[in-house]
Amino acid sequence: NAGVTQTPKFQVLKTGQSMTLQCAQDMNHNSMYWYRQDPGMGLRLIYYSASEGTTDKGEVPNGYNVSRLNKREFSLRLESAAPSQTSVYFCASSPPGTATQSGANVLTFGAGSRLTVL
């Protein structure tokens, strides 16, 4: 059981280049998330998808787009990378269920993707 898998693990881009970070989960979770982590800033939510077919902006969506390809996969795209997007990106997923059900609302994270934009 792989959990949440992110690719690539490392990527170096030049300013203006585009790339897509891939995320897949095999836990039949409904909701998926993209966060970025910068030193001293904790994790900031970029976009999330409450369920297949829906996506919504988080705290810092500018410069990013997302696609919820199917229930398993949620990709993050940088159309024109900027040095300010140098960060570690984490994908996460959470299961369906109400707030009172055990395990509901708990996030499972991938190992992260370290992106450097020169």
Next chain:
Amino acid sequence: SQQGEEDPQALSIQEGENATMNCSYKTSINNLQWYRQNSGRGLVHLILIRSNEREKHSGRLRVTLDTSKKSSSLLITASRAADTASYFCATDLGTYKYIFGTGTRLKVLA
């Protein structure tokens, strides 16, 4: 600004001592969770406390929640070197949005 702010930013203690870290948040929540992150790794869920709960225990972890003060604390008792990590609180705003705080870096000295 971020929803959650942890305090202190960094904490260094001796093995066997207790570690306490605090989280303050700004808006109403459904629940509050604590996560641990070992260096260079993804986050791992530790414990969840719902908005109608005041205290919860899990092994050496004790979490409290004061919704009137919009704050939570995480206590790790009898710390071990393996507890060295960063700890984050995350607030569930009830709209599938989970907002994380800035984290506390805990170092447990053997």
